[in-house]
Amino acid sequence: MGKLRVPVTPYDHIKGPANAPVTLLEYGDYECPHCGAAHPIVNRVLEHFDSKLRFVFRHFPLTQVHLNAEAAAETAEFAGEHQLFWEMHDAIYENQDRLSPPLLFALARALGLSEVELRDALVNGRYAPKVKSDFFSGVRSGVNGTPAFFINGDQHMGTYAFDSLMPAIAQHLHARARV
C-alpha cells in the first residue's frame, strides 16, 4: 500500500476543520472523466462525515493526454489566490463536459475574477510551479493514475465509489477512536 510522501501543509487546498481526525486527500485532473465522476461522491462523503473529515486536493494533470488539464489546474490556483479555490474547483468539475479555455475564462468572470489577470497568469505560467510540485509529490507517493486517494496518508486501494470510500474512512475514524 502506498504512503503519502509529502505531508499536508498550509499551502495545500484544505476543506473542513483543521482538527478533523481524518484527512482525505485526492490527486486529481480536471479533465479526467473519472475524477469528474468522483467529484459528487467526494462531496457526499464529506457531507456524511461532516466535521470528522477534511478534504485536500492536489493537482495531477496528465498534460499530454488532457490538453486542458494544466490550464484548468492553474485557473483553480488563480482562483485560490483570491480565496475562491473551492468555488472554481466545483465549477470546473460541474462543467467538465465542456472544459475549454473559453469556459475557464467564463467561470472566472462568473466568480468576479479578472479575466485579464487570469490570462496573464496562464501566459506567464504563474501557477505552473505549484501545479508541478503537486504532480511530483504524487509521483513520489506512487500515484499512477487519477483519481488517487489517500486516507490519513495511506493510499486508498479501493475504487472511488461511495461504498468503497465511506467504509475505508470509517475504519480510520474507528482506529483513531480506539487509540
Place this chain on the structure above:
Amino acid sequence: MSKVLPAGTVAPGFTLRVTPDQNLLLSDLASKPVALAFYPADWSPVCGDQMALYNEVLPEFHKHEAEVLGISADGAWRHQALAKSRRLHFPLLAGFRTRAVRDRSPRRDLLELPLADCRQSRRRWNPGCLGKNAETGGR
C-alpha cells in the same frame, strides 16, 4: 518468483527497431542511465497507459540526463500510432521478442515479468484515467 537483479548488473546489448526505418542500439546510449520500460502491448488498458505517466515524468528523467525507452512486442508502425495518439516524447522499441533480445538476456524470466503481471492485474480492473489498479496500486 524471479529475483531482482542486483545493482550494477549490465543490461545485455541489443539493436531494436525504433521507427519504421531506424534502429536503436542500446550502446548508442551507453554514456547515460537508461530506464527500460517493458510493457505487454500498445493500447492495452493498464500497462500501455503507464507509458503516458512516464511521458509526464519525462522532464524529471531528463533532468538527471537519463533516457526512457519503452519496449513491447508490437511493431514500429503500431508504436508510431500510439506515440502520436498519446503524444509520447520518448522512443518505443519494437520487436522485443526477436531472438536478439531473448537469446542474449541472462534472465528471460525477467523479460516476461511485466506480461505476467499485467495479465493478473487486468482481472481486477478498476477504472481510472491511467488504468488505476486496485491490486497493484503503486505500480
